Structure formats: structure tokens, C-alpha cells
Amino acid sequence: MRISVAFPPIPETPTHIELAEQLGYETAWVYDTPALQLDVWMILALAAKRTDRIKLGPGVLIPSLRHPMVTASAIATLVDLVGEERVIIGAGTGFTGRRAMGQKPLKWAEFPEMIEQVRALLRGETIIVDGKSAAMLHWDSQAPGRPIEVPWILGVNGPRGLNTAAEIGCGVFTSRPRPDANYEKLDDVILLTSGAVMSGDEKRLTLRA
Structure with missing residues (x-):
């Protein structure tokens, strides 16, 4: 079993991510x-400077909040700091992040194009955004060379999200596993849970439990 942690x-x-690495979290x-x-990418960059092994990623990124080039450049920056093997990208619908801005x-149905645009940029391809061509034009000395390949995980619970993850080749976060779902067709499945570490004399019926 591989155990991860979210902040x-x-x-x-x-500092907490540095401690998580010392404790053996994968x-x-x-959050985005x-x-x-604060900004998710800046926090990840600061964590990258304090760690050597633990994988890092947004969990979960809201694709609509940023131009795909901005997201691709942020991923490339994190890869430049820690390497492809330590970067993993979570993405979701923004149930919290978008609602906090008054948006649904x-x-x-919007996800395949949003995710594929970022992936295509990281592969070194040209995409069309708002009717105009866009491509990562960094010289080799200015950013990691393309293609940049990192795994993607979608935060899902229902069948539409699961089908989307399978369609675009992503794993999933889920807090409610579905007995009727075929998780074997997915790249990775992460079960979300929450709780608090209690001291030995602390009662379970407390606000922290």
C-alpha cells in the first residue's frame, strides 16, 4: 500500500511536506x-526546494483557472526542479475552488480537450487556443526539453468522471468507490480518506477526531 497526504x-x-517526506509518505x-x-504552484516550488524524494503535485488542479500554456509552463517548472519521476498532476471540476468564486x-465533457491541450504543449506540439496557435518556445537552456511526460489523476466519484478518466488515460482520486465500476481499466486508483493523529490520552469524541 502506498500512502500519500494532501495539504x-x-x-x-x-515545512509540512518536508516532514511528510521524512515520515515516508509517497x-x-x-489543493488548488x-x-x-495561496498559489498551489508557488507552494509546490517551495516544497521542491526542501525535499529530495517525495512526489509532488496539485491535488486537484482546476484547468479552467489558467490558460493551458500557463499550466504547461508551471508543470515544466516543477519538472525542472525535481524531475519527471517526482511530478504527478491531479485535476478536478473545482467543486470547492470554482464555487468559492461564484462559479459552478x-x-x-469539457475535460478531454482541457487536459489534452496541456499534454500536447508538454509534448512540444502546437495547439489552437482562442483561434490562435500556441506552442512552448523555450530553448533547451530555459526549460526541460519536450516531450515532458507526467501522470494525471482525476478527482472523481460518479460514472461520468470515471468514464472521462478512462477515455483520456488518467487515474482517479475517489472518496466513494463504486461496486459497479471497472477500476482495472484505469491507470491508477487513489482512495481518499481523512482523519487526525490523536495523542494517547486524547478522547475520540473531540473536534479533532
Whole structure:
């Protein structure tokens, strides 16, 4: 079993991720909630400077909040700091992050194009955004060479999200596993849970439990 941990993007998080690495966690995820907390990519970059092994990634990124070039450049920056083998990208509909800005969550039908645009840029391809061509033009000395290949995980619970993940070759986060779902067709499946580490004399019926 591989155990990971998720953090809000707050000032203390890089220190907490450093501790998570020392405790043996596999991946540190950072929320993408810009209306509520700090910038996810800046927190991940600070954590990258303090760690040597733990995998890092947004969990989960809201694709609509940024131009695909901005997201591709942010991923390339994190890869430049820690290497492809330590970067993993989570993406979701923005149930919290978009609602905090008065917007509805994204529809799963929008995801294939959004994710593929970023992936195509990281492969070194040209995409069309708002009717104009866009491509990563960095010289080799200015960014990691393309293609840049990192795994993607979608935060899903229902059948539409699961089908989208299978369609575009992503793994999934889920807090409610479905007995009727075929998880074997997915690249990776991560079960979400939550709780608190209690001290030996602390009662379970507390606000922290």
C-alpha cells in the first residue's frame, strides 16, 4: 500500500511536506483554491526546494483557472526542479475552488480537450487556443526539453468522471468507490480518506477526531 497526504496551500505547507517526506509518505498533494489560500504552484516550488524524494503535485488542479500554456509552463517548472519521476498532476471540476468564486463546477465533457491541450504543449506540439496557435518556445537552456511526460489523476466519484478518466488515460482520486465500476481499466486508483493523529490520552469524541 502506498500512502500519500494532501495539504492546503498555506505558508506552513512546505515545512509540512518536508516532514511528510521524512515520515515516508509517497506523494504530497496541494489543493488548488486560489480564492481561499495561496498559489498551489508557488507552494509546490517551495516544497521542491526542501525535499529530495517525495512526489509532488496539485491535488486537484482546476484547468479552467489558467490558460493551458500557463499550466504547461508551471508543470515544466516543477519538472525542472525535481524531475519527471517526482511530478504527478491531479485535476478536478473545482467543486470547492470554482464555487468559492461564484462559479459552478466544470462539466466532465469539457475535460478531454482541457487536459489534452496541456499534454500536447508538454509534448512540444502546437495547439489552437482562442483561434490562435500556441506552442512552448523555450530553448533547451530555459526549460526541460519536450516531450515532458507526467501522470494525471482525476478527482472523481460518479460514472461520468470515471468514464472521462478512462477515455483520456488518467487515474482517479475517489472518496466513494463504486461496486459497479471497472477500476482495472484505469491507470491508477487513489482512495481518499481523512482523519487526525490523536495523542494517547486524547478522547475520540473531540473536534479533532
